Amino acid sequence: MMPSTAKQQRGFTLVELMIVVTIIGILSSIAVPAYQNYIQKSEVTAGISTTSALTTNIDLFIQENGRFPSATGLSDVGASATMSSLGTLSLLPDPEVAEQGSLLFEFNPTTSVAGKKVQWRKNPTTGWQCIQDTARQIKGCQKGTIM
Numbered sequence: 001m002m003p004s005t006a007k008q009q010r011g012f013t014l015v016e017l018m019i020v021v022t023i024i025g026i027l028s029s030i031a032v033p034a035y036q037n038y039i040q041k042s043e044v045t046a047g048i049s050t051t052s053a054l055t056t057n058i059d060l061f062i063q064e065n066g067r068f069p070s071a072t073g074l075s076d077v078g079a080s081a082t083m084s085s086l087g088t089l090s091l092l093p094d095p096e097v098a099e100q101g102s103l104l105f106e107f108n109p110t111t112s113v114a115g116k117k118v119q120w121r122k123n124p125t126t127g128w129q130c131i132q133d134t135a136r137q138i139k140g141c142q143k144g145t146i147m
Contacts, residue, residue, distance in 0.1 A: 037136075040112045043086055044136045047105045047118045050084045054103055055120055055128050058091075068093040068101035068122065086111055099124040104146070117146045 012020075057077040061069050069076050069091050081088045087107040094100035105118040116134040118141065123129070130141035137143065 041136050044134050051105045067098040119146045
């Protein structure tokens with residue numbers, strides 16, 4: 001008898017490889033947008049948290065000085081304009097009501113929500129109100145127009 005010269009097939013066929021590539025493509029089309037949404041929501045939440053933490057310091061400043069901090073008074077409330085790598089902070093005192101004003105956080109161009117803003121408005125009678133103009137719905141900070 002003569003030995004068989006047929007070789008055993010090894011590896012994957014082209015069809016099997018195409019099926020795997022298709023499956024990876026489908027999974028990627030679902031995972032990438034979900035990941036981008038997660039990144040956006042986490043960056044907006046970080047901006048809200050950064051500004052929220054400063055509202056107590058601003059309240060203490062108002063209590064001690066009888067007025068909202070000046071536009072250049074971030075250091076008076078223990079902050080700096082660039083204290084967060086996600087964006088910049090600024091104070092906007094109300095020119096008419098001394099104890100009223102806003103704390104504004106604007107996201108840097110390097111973030112997924114570039115140019116968007118989070119604003120905490122201080123009203124002496126109603127207290128602090130958080131407003132943000134991003135596409136994300138965040139609990140405790142309503143969507144709206146930033147002044």
